[in-house]
Amino acid sequence: MNIIFTVCNRLQLPNALALGASVLQFQPDSVFYIGWADTVPLPKVQSAFKIISVEQIDVPEWGQMCSSYYDFELAAAARPWFAKGILKKHKDCSQLTFLAPTTLLFGSAKEITNHAAELFLTPHITKPLASSGILDDKRILNIGMFHAGSWIIRPGEAASKLLDWWSHRTIDRARFDLCNGMCMDQLWLNYAPVWVKNNMQIRHSGWHYGLHSILNKNLKEEQGSFFVDDEKLISVDFAGVENFHPVWSEHRGLIYQNSTFKKLSDQYQLTLKKYDKLKINGEPGFGKPSNISSQRALRKNIAGKLRAITKFVDQF
Numbered sequence: 366m367n368i369i370f371t372v373c374n375r376l377q378l379p380n381a382l383a384l385g386a387s388v389l390q391f392q393p394d395s396v397f398y399i400g401w402a403d404t405v406p407l408p409k410v411q412s413a414f415k416i417i418s419v420e421q422i423d424v425p426e427w428g429q430m431c432s433s434y435y436d437f438e439l440a441a442a443a444r445p446w447f448a449k450g451i452l453k454k455h456k457d458c459s460q461l462t463f464l465a466p467t468t469l470l471f472g473s474a475k476e477i478t479n480h481a482a483e484l485f486l487t488p489h490i491t492k493p494l495a496s497s498g499i500l501d502d503k504r505i506l507n508i509g510m511f512h513a514g515s516w517i518i519r520p521g522e523a524a525s526k527l528l529d530w531w532s533h534r535t536i537d538r539a540r541f542d543l544c545n546g547m548c549m550d551q552l553w554l555n556y557a558p559v560w561v562k563n564n565m566q567i568r569h570s571g572w573h574y575g576l577h578s579i580l581n582k583n584l585k586e587e588q589g590s591f592f593v594d595d596e597k598l599i600s601v602d603f604a605g606v607e608n609f610h611p612v613w614s615e616h617r618g619l620i621y622q623n624s625t626f627k628k629l630s631d632q633y634q635l636t637l638k639k640y641d642k643l644k645i646n647g648e649p650g651f652g653k654p655s656n657i658s659s660q661r662a663l664r665k666n667i668a669g670k671l672r673a674i675t676k677f678v679d680q681f
Contacts (some may be wrong), residue, residue, distance in 0.1 A: 367392070367456050370417075372400035372444050373466040373648035374436055380603075381641035385414045385635070390585035395454075395462075401448035402440045404650025408643045419443060419651070422450030426536045427651075436652035437611060441513065441549035442539035445532040452520055452528075460490075465514030467604040468573070469633060472597055477572055478517060482565035483524055484557060485517035487573050493511075495580040499618050504575070507543045508612060511566075511644065513551035514602050515573040518561070527560035541611050548612070555612040570594035575602035577620045579626060586625050606630045607637070611655075 369388050373381040374589045381399050388397045389411075401407055401418045421428065425658060444463060460478065464470075478485060479512055489505050489512055492667070513634040519526040531553050540547045558564045566626075570582050570593040578584075583594050591598035605613030606620060607630075620627055 366455060367395040367460045367462070368398060368451060368455060368458050369395050369453055369462045369464060370398035370400055370447065370473050371464055371466045371468075372402055372440055372447050374401075374440050374651065375405065375645035375647070376436070376453075376649060377440075377466040379637045379644060381412060382414075382640045382643065384468055385411065386446050389413055391470045391473050398399075398447075398451055400443065400451075401411075402443050402649070402651055404566070405645055408645070409642070417447065417450060417454070419447075419498075422446055422453075429584045430536060431651045432653075433470070433537065436649040437655055438549055439652035440649075441551075442535035443659055444513070444550050444671055445535060446527050449532060450529050451533055452525075458520055460517060460519050463515070463625050464600070465602055465604060468514060468516040468600055468602045470600050471591060472571070473516075474572070477567050477569045477599070480565055482563050483519045483521055484527070484564040486554065486557060486564060486566050487512040487515040488566050489577050490570070490581055491568050491624050497580050497619075499616050500577070500580060504616075505671040508548045511551070511554040511557070512573060512577070512602075513549065513554055514575075515564045515567075515600070516541055516557075518556065523561045523563070524641045527557055530560060531557075553563060569599065570596040571598040571600075573602055574626075575599060576605050576613045576619050577615050579623050584623050584629075586623045586628070591625065591629070601626075601629060601633075603630055603633050608635055619680035665670065 369392065371384055373382050385399065387399045388395060396415060398417055398535060401416055407416055409414055430442060441497060448461060448463065452461060494502050494505065501512060526529045535550050538547060539549050541549050574582065574593055584591065584593050604610050605617055620630060
């Protein structure tokens, strides 16, 4: 059994439902799970989608995590715990794929997993980063070598040890605090190859395209199909595109550097509107409310310019 899962709270439910619809379209033989990290019952969703709530998995320090993490940090910290819970429930699972709820499939991922590896990791970049005033090497270094929005494991002793080790560290070391060496669940993936020796980095250009890919990969459309560096587009992560995202939204200007990506993001917004009737109002039930202003990036830009003016004046 091949299982694809995501983890979300009410804020990203429309995204998760859009992802599930794309899984049914492009990988209909896979089982799709939504890991539900919220207190309210899920509204009625497609019968083909399976739901597993945080109450159904064993997270011994969940109360501690809820009191110390913001809601977006908590959903990320819960990912390896949900992976463990799903594998415990499905002993016959042969491959478990995690995709961030902001991801959409545009093709089947089978060709990239046609390998005997037990762990598939998605590197942020696979070649030197092109020069840009928006994104630089240091920012990539801060968030780690591998993207936590996309990973695939094949159950076994090594994978179990990795999930046990990883989940234990997300109890109190999965904040978004780059200055203190934390980036939610993501930085721990730097050590994943230590635990699973038989691993593979996914270098297919069409896999997990997003804001982090624009400078290094060329997305284009040809006769209604999409290609990245002449390889067929498989998946796109729209994190940081539709609203403020703690990791990527300061880089939203990158979207305008590729007209095809801008077109896809506009289409994605229309797709999300289909699920408006299933939206749940209010703050997520678990975790501290983040209350991130959509104008944060604008305010930071203005503050930076004011500091530059002040510094210039101080010279005289």
